[in-house]
Amino acid sequence: MRNPSKHIIIWTACAFVLLLTSLQAVGGTLKVCTTCEYRSVKEAVSKAKAGDVVLVDGGTYKESGITITQPIRLIGQNNPVIDGNNSGQIITVASDNVTIQGFTLQNVATSYTRDDAAIRVKQQNNIQILNNTILKTYFGIYLQYADSIVIKDNVIKGENLGRTESSLGNAIHLYYTDDVQIIGNDVQGHRDGIYLETVKNSKVVRNISHQNMRYGLHFMFSDNNVYTHNTFQKNGAGVAVMYTTNVHMEYNTFEDNWGAASYGLLLKEINNSFIHNNIFRRNTTGIHMESSSRLDFKNNVFERNGWAIKLMTTCIDDTFRLNNFTGNSFDISTNGNAQHNYFEHNYWDKYTGYDLDKDGIGDVPYRPVSLYSMLVEQVPPSIMFMRSFMVDLLDNMEKVMPSIIPQTLVDEKPLMKKIDHDNNREFVQVLRQTASAPWRER
Amino acid sequence: MNKIIKYVLYDILRSKIVVAYTLFLLLLSIGLFNLGGSPDKGLLSLLNLVLLTVPLISIVFATTHFYNSYEFMELLVSQPIRRSKIFLSEYLGVSLSLSAAFLIGVGIPVLLFAPGATGLYLVLTGLFITFIFVALAFLASVITRDKAKGIGIALMLWFYFALIYDGIVLFILYSFGDYPLEYATLALTALNPVDLGRVMVLLNLDVSAMMGYTGALYKSIFGSAWGVGIAFLVLVLWVMVPLLLSRRAFIRRDL
Numbered sequence: 001m002r003n004p005s006k007h008i009i010i011w012t013a014c015a016f017v018l019l020l021t022s023l024q025a026v027g028g029t030l031k032v033c034t035t036c037e038y039r040s041v042k043e044a045v046s047k048a049k050a051g052d053v054v055l056v057d058g059g060t061y062k063e064s065g066i067t068i069t070q071p072i073r074l075i076g077q078n079n080p081v082i083d084g085n086n087s088g089q090i091i092t093v094a095s096d097n098v099t100i101q102g103f104t105l106q107n108v109a110t111s112y113t114r115d116d117a118a119i120r121v122k123q124q125n126n127i128q129i130l131n132n133t134i135l136k137t138y139f140g141i142y143l144q145y146a147d148s149i150v151i152k153d154n155v156i157k158g159e160n161l162g163r164t165e166s167s168l169g170n171a172i173h174l175y176y177t178d179d180v181q182i183i184g185n186d187v188q189g190h191r192d193g194i195y196l197e198t199v200k201n202s203k204v205v206r207n208i209s210h211q212n213m214r215y216g217l218h219f220m221f222s223d224n225n226v227y228t229h230n231t232f233q234k235n236g237a238g239v240a241v242m243y244t245t246n247v248h249m250e251y252n253t254f255e256d257n258w259g260a261a262s263y264g265l266l267l268k269e270i271n272n273s274f275i276h277n278n279i280f281r282r283n284t285t286g287i288h289m290e291s292s293s294r295l296d297f298k299n300n301v302f303e304r305n306g307w308a309i310k311l312m313t314t315c316i317d318d319t320f321r322l323n324n325f326t327g328n329s330f331d332i333s334t335n336g337n338a339q340h341n342y343f344e345h346n347y348w349d350k351y352t353g354y355d356l357d358k359d360g361i362g363d364v365p366y367r368p369v370s371l372y373s374m375l376v377e378q379v380p381p382s383i384m385f386m387r388s389f390m391v392d393l394l395d396n397m398e399k400v401m402p403s404i405i406p407q408t409l410v411d412e413k414p415l416m417k418k419i420d421h422d423n424n425r426e427f428v429q430v431l432r433q434t435a436s437a438p439w440r441e442r
Numbered sequence: 443m444n445k446i447i448k449y450v451l452y453d454i455l456r457s458k459i460v461v462a463y464t465l466f467l468l469l470l471s472i473g474l475f476n477l478g479g480s481p482d483k484g485l486l487s488l489l490n491l492v493l494l495t496v497p498l499i500s501i502v503f504a505t506t507h508f509y510n511s512y513e514f515m516e517l518l519v520s521q522p523i524r525r526s527k528i529f530l531s532e533y534l535g536v537s538l539s540l541s542a543a544f545l546i547g548v549g550i551p552v553l554l555f556a557p558g559a560t561g562l563y564l565v566l567t568g569l570f571i572t573f574i575f576v577a578l579a580f581l582a583s584v585i586t587r588d589k590a591k592g593i594g595i596a597l598m599l600w601f602y603f604a605l606i607y608d609g610i611v612l613f614i615l616y617s618f619g620d621y622p623l624e625y626a627t628l629a630l631t632a633l634n635p636v637d638l639g640r641v642m643v644l645l646n647l648d649v650s651a652m653m654g655y656t657g658a659l660y661k662s663i664f665g666s667a668w669g670v671g672i673a674f675l676v677l678v679l680w681v682m683v684p685l686l687l688s689r690r691a692f693i694r695r696d697l
Contacts, residue, residue, distance in 0.1 A: 260658040375612070379619040381627040381656045382612055384641055387486065389494055390608035 027051030027072075032080075034059055041066055041074075041082060048072045056080045056103070064108075067092045076102035076132075084108045084118070084137070093121040099128040108137035110167050117142035117169070118156075121149070129154060139169035140190065149180040158189035158212075165213050165236075170195040182207060192218040193235065200224050208233070215240045216257075227252060238263040238283060247273035255281040264305065267292045275300065277421070285310050286328070293317045301421060302326070307333050307373075311409075316340040324419050325349060325368070329386070333373040334406060343368070343411040347418045355416045366414040369405045371398035443527050446518065450535025453511065460543050463499055467547025472555075481556035482647060485564060489643050492548065492568045493636050497575045498600050504536050504579030505596040509589040529580075529692045533685060537576040541569050560646040567639035570677040574635045575600070577681050581688040584695065607634045624659050632673075635680045642673055 030044045030052055031037065038044035042063050044054045050070045058078030064087045068074065072095075079102065084090040086109035091100060098121075105118040117139035121127050127143070128150045134140045140156035143149060156171040171187035173195045174180060180202040187193040193209030196202070196219035204227045209216035216232035217239045219225070226248040232239050238257035241247065247270060254264035264283035265275075270292045279301045280286035286305040289295075290312035297320045302308035304327040311318075313336035320342070325331045326349045345361070353364035372391050376383050385391050398405060454460055470491060475484035511532065518528045548568055552561040582595040611630050615623055631637040645657070645664045663669040 375616065379615045379623065381623040382615045383656050384627050384631055384660070385608055385612060385637070386644065387490060387640065388608045388637070389490070390605055390612065393605075394609075394612075 027053065029053045029055050031055050031057065032061075033057035045072070045074065064088045064090050065092070066090060067094055068098050069094050071095050071097035073099040074101070074103075075099070076104075079104060079133075081106065089114070089116040089118075089120055090137075091119045093119065093124055093127055096124050097126045098124070099130065100132065101128070101130040102132065104133040104135065105137065106135040108139075110138045110169070115139055115142065115169065117173070121146045128152075133157075134171075137169070139173050140171040140187070142169075142173045143177045143180075144175040146177045147179050149174075149177060150183070151180065151185060152183045154185045154187075156185065156187045156190070160189045160191075160211075160213050163213075165191055168213055170218075171209075171212070174199045178202065181205070188212060192216075193232070194218070196220070196222045196225070198222060202226075203228075205229055207231075210234050212236060217241065219244060223247075226250075231255075232257070232264075234258075235262075237261060238265060240266040240268070241270060242268040244269075245271045245273065247275075249273070249275045249278060251277045253279045253281070254283060254286070255279070257283045259284060263288045267295070270295065274298075279303070280305055280308070288312075289318075290314050295319070296321075298322050299419070299421060300324070302328055302331075304328065306330065310334070311339075311341065313338050318342070319344075321345050322415075322419055323347070324421070326418065330370065330373040330376075331368040332409065333377050334369055334409060335377050337406045339406045339409040341409065343409070344413050345415055346411055347415040348411065349418075351414050351416075353414065360416050362414040362416055366411045367399070367402060367405055367409065368411065369409050370395045371404055374405060443531050446523075446528065446531035447535045447538070449514075450511070450532055451539055453514075454507065454535065454539045459503060460539050463503070463540070464543040464547045467544060468551065471548050471551035475551055475555040482560075485552070485556050485560055485643075486647065488548065488552070489564060489640065492564065493571070493640055494604060496544065496568055496571050497604055497636060500537075500540055500572050500575035501579045501582075501596045501600050502593065503540065504576040505583050505593050506589075507536055508532070508580060508583035509592060525693045526689055529689050533576065533580055537573050540576060541572045544568050544572055560643060563643045563646050566674075567643055570674075570681070571635060571639055574677070574680045574684070577684040577688065581684040581691075584688045584691040603634055603636050608637065611637075624656055627656070628660065628663070632676050635677060638673060638676060642670075 027049065030048055032039065032041055032044045032054065040063055041056055041061050045066055045068055048054050048070055051072070053073045053075060056076045058080050060081045060083055062083045062085050064084040068091065081104040082090055084105065084107045086107050090105050090108060100119060108116045108118055115138070118134040118137045119129055119141045121143040123145040125147045127146060129141055130150070130152050132154045134154065134156040136159050141151060141154070151172060158168060158171065160168055168191040170192040171190040171194065172182060172185065174197065176198045178200045180199060182194060182204045184206045186208045188211045190212050191214050193212045193216045194204060194207065199219065199222040202225045204225065206229045208231045210233040212235045214236050215238065216235035220242045222244050224246045228250045229252065231253045234256045236259065239254060240263070257264055262284045264280040264286045267287065267289040268291060272294045274296050277299045281303045282305065284306045286302045286308045288310040291314040293316045295318045297318065300323045302323060302325045307330045308325050308328040309332050311332055311334050313334060318341040321344050323346045325346060331348055331350060348366050348368060351362060351366045353362040353366065355362050372395050471488055474487045474491070475481065515528060515532065519525060549565045552565055578599050579596050582599060583592045585595060586592050615627065631641050641660065642664060645661055664673060
């Protein structure tokens with residue numbers, strides 16, 4: 001140690017060289033702008049090597065058919081717009097490990113044979129699609145046979161004015177794609193907001209799906225997925241999910257899905273799943289369920305729906321606990337007498353019983369199915385007699401001496417007071433905060 | 443004619459029943475709006491009340507009034523006044539005083555707590571129902587000379603329109619559930635002014651959204667100016683038909 005400062009200089013130099021070489025390994029940067037070497041995104045992408053960054057500066061680029069064949073990062077700066085000009089697909093990803101970030105992609109025409117999308121990924125893994133705005137496209141983001149995907153903070157807006165369901169594509173369309181994270185996207189104006197078919201082990205978090213022609217969220221054969229903190233609003237037919245087991249749906253909001261055939265949530269053949277802490281507000285039908293068994297409904301709020309739950313007799317072993325039912329025209333309706341579901345400790349605003357021992361639990365069981373709701377189920381036009389004095393009279397008579405309504409569909413321990421989910425507000429806020437933190441930090 | 447109406451109105455006001463009716467409606471409306479929380483809820487409760495009590499009070503009051511002013515009418519008939527004039531004056535006197543009571547008792551609270559199209563429909567429905575049931579009461583009164591019998595018929599009419607009719611229709615719907623009944627139901631609701639009024643107000647409230655296919659159909663019918671026009675025309679018919687029938691009977695009758 002004759003001269004320690006010399007050592008330090010040598011070490012620093014070494015570190016600097018190492019840093020430089022490591023940067024070299026990550027790759028170079030290809031800039032695209034009106035005055036740069038590359039003036040089109042397509043050109044830069046085709047020249048890029050593995051690990052390169054293609055940096056696109058603000059401006060409008062009238063291009064389509066951009067194919068990414070190398071693991072690169074395609075990054076937009078100052079919000080560049082790639083206008084497909086209705087001449088086909090805009091970006092096709094044909095390589096693993098690709099990131100697409102910060103673009104506005106617009107104008108992809110309806111194509112029934114090719115299913116054109118703004119971003120299409122086919123049989124590639126580890127793709128990240130972040131912070132893009134996708135406007136007026138047929139499909140927005142379309143992935144098939146891909147794994148390890150992140151789709152985050154994108155805004156996808158279709159135009160469905162005066163168009164039919166069949167001439168619209170889905171905003172986010174995934175087919176045979178596992179391990180996906182769909183986070184913080186805002187999707188609207190398409191056929192389905194988020195469409196998942198055979199998508200497993202995935203997370204759908206904090207998305208807003210609204211004003212889509214058909215469903216806000218639509219999945220089939222997609223086991224082991226988690227859906228939390230999403231909002232599904234004003235979609236043509238609400239949310240429909242089918243043929244799936246082990247679904248976790250928590251802290252979602254389903255609201256304002258109005259219309260003759262609209263649901264907040266339609267469950268068909270969903271098994272072994274958890275539906276907790278959701279809010280169903282102002283839907284024609286809050287939940288419509290058929291052939292769904294072993295579901296656990298807990299801490300949900302059903303508020304001002306036409307029907308809170310339509311429970312078909314094909315559903316068995318479902319549990320409903322600690323839910324609030326307020327202001328619904330009908331709490332539960334069903335289509336038959338056989339019932340093998342379990343209700344306990346729910347709050348029903350129509351409950352008129354008493355609580356002599358003051359333990360907060362009503363002493364008289366509550367039957368949430370009214371005679372009139374059974375009649376409406378069988379003869380829909382009789383809905384016109386809603387709030388008729390005769391109907392109220394019949395309902396009350398049936399309540400005193402139940403003979404037609406299902407005997408076994410009963411809450412033996414109804415709560416006297418509305419469950420104050422707001423008391424858990426801090427808890428919910430903590431959850432929301434962690435949910436809004438970047439995914440990897442969790 | 444105006445003079446006769448004035449006398450009738452004066453006579454009604456002196457009996458204080460209309461004043462009590464006004465206060466009753468006023469108290470109930472304000473109470474319901476304050477209890478209900480949201481104006482929509484208040485309107486719904488008020489609708490139930492209006493559809494049950496307004497027909498009852500209108501029909502009973504009008505029938506008793508008709509029989510009580512029998513002597514006055516006999517006196518008028520002996521004068522050179524046309525019978526139809528006497529009859530119409532009596533009718534207008536009673537229905538105007540009752541609808542004034544309704545306007546003050548329900549109209550003002552609705553205007554204060556829930557102004558809007560739905561409130562307007564509710565008030566219009568209530569007014570029409572007042573006119574319709576006074577007409578029905580007069581029809582019941584001219585059928586028989588016996589006061590007890592007349593009131594009995596009036597009560598039966600109320601019972602039929604407010605209760606039995608819905609039961610019968612529900613039974614019909616249930617029996618013929620296998621057939622498409624949308625338009626049949628529409629026709630059947632038009633045959634009862636109480637139902638027609640209820641459906642019109644309900645379709646304008648939030649609940650209409652949940653009415654499924656039938657509701658969507660009716661909403662498209664009642665939502666259009668054309669449909670509303672037809673509905674009100676039917677209500678006008680419901681006033682005119684019993685009124686003209688009873689006027690005819692009154693003119694031809696040997697008093």
